[in-house]
Amino acid sequence: MENVIELHELTKRYGARRGLAGLTLQVRTGEVFGFLGPNGAGKSTTIRLLLDLIRPTSGTATVLGLSPRAQGMELRARMGYLAGDFVCDGRQNVRGYLRFLGALRGGVPQQHIDDLADRLGLDQNTRIRKLSKGNRQKVGLVQAFMHRPELLVLDEPTSGLDPLVQQTFLDLVSETAAAGRTVFMSSHVMSEVDAVADRVGIIRDGRLVALDTVAHLRAGAVRDVDVTFETPVPPHAFADLPGADRLRLDATCTTLSGQVIGSPDALIKALAGYPVTGLRATEPALEEVFHSYYSGAEAAPRTSPSTAA
Numbered sequence: 032m033e034n035v036i037e038l039h040e041l042t043k044r045y046g047a048r049r050g051l052a053g054l055t056l057q058v059r060t061g062e063v064f065g066f067l068g069p070n071g072a073g074k075s076t077t078i079r080l081l082l083d084l085i086r087p088t089s090g091t092a093t094v095l096g097l098s099p100r101a102q103g104m105e106l107r108a109r110m111g112y113l114a115g116d117f118v119c120d121g122r123q124n125v126r127g128y129l130r131f132l133g134a135l136r137g138g139v140p141q142q143h144i145d146d147l148a149d150r151l152g153l154d155q156n157t158r159i160r161k162l163s164k165g166n167r168q169k170v171g172l173v174q175a176f177m178h179r180p181e182l183l184v185l186d187e188p189t190s191g192l193d194p195l196v197q198q199t200f201l202d203l204v205s206e207t208a209a210a211g212r213t214v215f216m217s218s219h220v221m222s223e224v225d226a227v228a229d230r231v232g233i234i235r236d237g238r239l240v241a242l243d244t245v246a247h248l249r250a251g252a253v254r255d256v257d258v259t260f261e262t263p264v265p266p267h268a269f270a271d272l273p274g275a276d277r278l279r280l281d282a283t284c285t286t287l288s289g290q291v292i293g294s295p296d297a298l299i300k301a302l303a304g305y306p307v308t309g310l311r312a313t314e315p316a317l318e319e320v321f322h323s324y325y326s327g328a329e330a331a332p333r334t335s336p337s338t339a340a
């Protein structure tokens with residue numbers, strides 16, 4: 032199966048409100064797909080439609096080759112799901128609750144549960160209602176991963192988790208993908224999507240506004256650079272570089288500063304002809320690329336006030 036999720040012209044209206052407006056999207060087997068978008072964009076609506084928790088107004092969704100509506104039971108056994116508003120029965124302790132869910136899924140080895148709980152730092156002896164928000168979220172993560180499903184659908188999975196646990200979560204996602212399984216996760220945290228996703232879809236007002244590989248998005252991202260030279264370089268030394276209008280040589284011709292879009296390869300090769308004493312380059316600001324989609328602009332490079340070198 033090439034595509035684990037296939038959405039075709041999926042539309043959901045809530046009365047007069049629009050939840051989704053004709054979403055067409057494919058998620059490939061074995062990829063980590065990051066689903067991004069501002070508040071109210073339609074991420075949770077999409078995810079609920081995948082699980083048949085709500086029904087579309089029109090359009091179709093196919094998950095693992097099955098219909099969420101007609102084959103929901105089979106589908107849920109093969110999926111792991113973490114809801115954005117994960118709630119669980121507060122009376123049980125964590126171990127009892129996870130065992131119960133494992134039994135519902137046809138039996139999950141206790142070792143899987145214990146390993147996940149240990150890695151996430153979740154005490155299974157605590158009563159669920161006594162858990163903090165972050166620890167409840169860990170319960171949600173364990174139950175989503177514990178049966179090693181073919182497809183994980185995670186709605187805002189790191190909400191409430193501290194940075195160390197977030198990193199453990201990212202490791203779990205990477206290991207899942209390495210094992211050939213698929214992860215579809217919504218997120219507001221661009222850095223985590225940047226860290227683990229193969230592809231990113233950005234949704235706004237119920238529509239897909241961008242769909243690309245993270246590598247490709249990064250190729251259009253901006254780096255700030257500063258270079259200092261031991262002796263002055265010719266005033267037009269870098270004027271022929273692609274994007275040279277974003278680079279500025281100072282009056283003494285000993286400092287070059289500005290921005291590079293995408294690969295810095297051409298700049299590095301041009302610098303090799305001169306005595307460089309200092310070089311600073313920031314990580315590509317992928318967040319800016321995302322934000323340009325969020326706010327409605329195309330992913331155009333930001334405009335620069337700098338003058339040509």
Ligand SMILES: Nc1ncnc2c1ncn2[C@@H]1O[C@H](COP(=O)(O)OP(=O)(O)OP(=O)(O)O)[C@@H](O)[C@H]1O
Nearest residue numbers: 045048049050068069070071072073074075076077
């Ligand atoms: N049960 C509902 N009744 C009415 N409108 C709804 C309902 N659920 C969602 N909506 C509307 O549908 C749109 C999409 O909401 P959705 O929850 O899918 O967005 P989201 O991208 O998950 O947002 P967030 O990041 O805030 O969780 C919003 O305008 C929201 O107000």
